[in-house]
Amino acid sequence: MNVDQDIKNIVILTGAGVSAESGIDTFRSAGGLWEQHKVEDVATPEAFARDPDLVLRFYDMRRERIQQVEPNAAHYALARLDVAWAGNLLLVTQNVDDLHERAGAKRLLHMHGTHLTAWCIACDERHPWRGTLTDRPACPACGIAGQLRPDIVWFGEMPYRMDEIYHALNHADLFVSIGTSGAVYPAAGLVREARQKGIRTLELNLEPSHGTSSFAESRHGPATQVVPAWVDGILGG
Numbered sequence: 001m002n003v004d005q006d007i008k009n010i011v012i013l014t015g016a017g018v019s020a021e022s023g024i025d026t027f028r029s030a031g032g033l034w035e036q037h038k039v040e041d042v043a044t045p046e047a048f049a050r051d052p053d054l055v056l057r058f059y060d061m062r063r064e065r066i067q068q069v070e071p072n073a074a075h076y077a078l079a080r081l082d083v084a085w086a087g088n089l090l091l092v093t094q095n096v097d098d099l100h101e102r103a104g105a106k107r108l109l110h111m112h113g114t115h116l117t118a119w120c121i122a123c124d125e126r127h128p129w130r131g132t133l134t135d136r137p138a139c140p141a142c143g144i145a146g147q148l149r150p151d152i153v154w155f156g157e158m159p160y161r162m163d164e165i166y167h168a169l170n171h172a173d174l175f176v177s178i179g180t181s182g183a184v185y186p187a188a189g190l191v192r193e194a195r196q197k198g199i200r201t202l203e204l205n206l207e208p209s210h211g212t213s214s215f216a217e218s219r220h221g222p223a224t225q226v227v228p229a230w231v232d233g234i235l236g237g
Contacts, residue, residue, distance in 0.1 A: 017179020
């Protein structure tokens with residue numbers, strides 16, 4: 001993509017492919033995160049109501065795992081862009097790890113929640129959380145035990161802060177999708193929203209995604225290679 005002087009405002013969507021090279025399993029990959037469990041057994045409100053112990057154990061393991069890995073070159077490149085870009089920039093991630101933050105990104109929004117917060121369904125407060133939930137701890141705010149759940153958007157639930165995402169997209173000159181499958185809505189529909197508004201679109205992914213044909217331009221390869229190269233290009237080297 002040639003750098004266009006008219007590009008002022010950028011919206012970037014990242015998915016599991018950005019964190020894969022840090023050792024975080026990609027969503028339902030061949031050897032990935034959900035292989036041993038059906039989605040309906042661990043990632044729906046109904047699953048939590050039916051077998052909370054299974055769901056809490058599953059997310060306790062995920063929470064522990066993300067604290068053992070480090071950001072990679074793709075995370076650091078996007079953080080560098082965040083710091084250097086003079087126009088508006090919103091980094092929207094489907095990922096529930098904290099690797100973008102640890103790399104230094106500030107203009108960041110987690111549309112699917114995070115592993116490192118817990119949500120009390122009794123008082124609706126959210127709290128930083130690095131330990132386990134299987135022992136049914138009390139909520140730090142209301143004191144009620146057994147009401148904390150993973151602060152993760154499950155299938156059938158509405159992603160967070162969609163109004164902010166659409167507002168940023170409405171004012172964007174460029175929409176970039178990085179490391180996402182293009183299969184999970186509403187995130188997968190953002191490229192079509194962008195195209196309908198005449199916004200330039202670019203996909204950076206390991207391989208063509210379900211939505212590749214919707215993008216004006218695509219570049220394929222490992223995130224640790226294609227993302228820093230793109231950032232270097234848009235920042236002028």
